Amino acid sequence: MLENVMLAKALAIGLGAIGAGFAIGLIGAKAMEAIGRNPESTGKILVPMLLVSAFAEAVAIYALVIAFSIK
């Protein structure tokens, strides 16, 4: 039987990562679509895509910090 602390840590990061993973996948998918329609714009799309992915990832990082600080 898992102790409560371990269960809490696991749930914190596990559930937090779901939304972020989904969001980054969507961003990548839309970026791929845009590149597929217009391959020349790859350079222009790359930087905003990385920027927005970092924002989406930050939410998962908040969850990770909470997971680290539960004791």
Add this chain to the structure above:
Amino acid sequence: MSENIIENQVELIHESPLYAEHLFNIGNFSVTNSLLSSFLALVLVVFFGLVLRRRIKEVPGKLQSAVEMLIEALLDLFDTVTHSRKKTLLFAPLIISFFVFILLNNWLGLLPGVGSVGKVIVEDGHHVFIPFLRGATADLNTTLSLAIIGVFISHILGVVFVGWWHHFNKFINLKALMEIPKKIWRDPAIVLINPIKLFVGLIEIIGELAKVASLSFRLFGNIFAGEVLLVAMSAIMAFAVPIPFMFLELMVGAIQAFIFSILILTYLSINTTLENH
């Protein structure tokens, strides 16, 4: 002599806690290993700044032209955020300072020797290993202070650029309240709408606190998690396995420094523009 001597193995705890470890005291002020690292980064920035300043020539050599091209590209990037060359030139030194300082701190955490050279102290009966240097941005204090500086400066420059009354009205919209008696007989719905505008402004104040929290936690979380990840990967196998993770950490350090600076620039340019709904 008897060969039945049992060796006393001392168990050493190597973990990187969320807070930075205390090294020594200067008077009442506790110096931690993150503080030492950030001072090292500071000394590097100041040293290179002073040394390279004397080498700037009118006809640029190769290194100077490369850096000039880089600065041109950065200024064009900042232009897309501020839409005004004048403002970009005003804000660029601040933003590039944030970028260089954060980048150096992020990358210092990856050097060999940082995090591995240290001393062993006894705490609660356990022997704990404390490194002398540790990445400064892996400590919430550093990132929180950088975020607070950035958001404060955006407010102060907002007051400088658009004036105290206009900036105040972005948060507590007294202008909307004062317009009710003036416009009520031309447009009666304004009695309902302007109080709502007043409260929307109040929520913006909470938004400012959220900006500080998100800036600091984003940088802290990325760098601290990277540190823990590298330790975990090195514990699995110390030789080939950490290499891709080191590249990941290099990239993450650069990207997070860039994002921090661009966000501060965004907040600055939003606060220094006259908004007309």
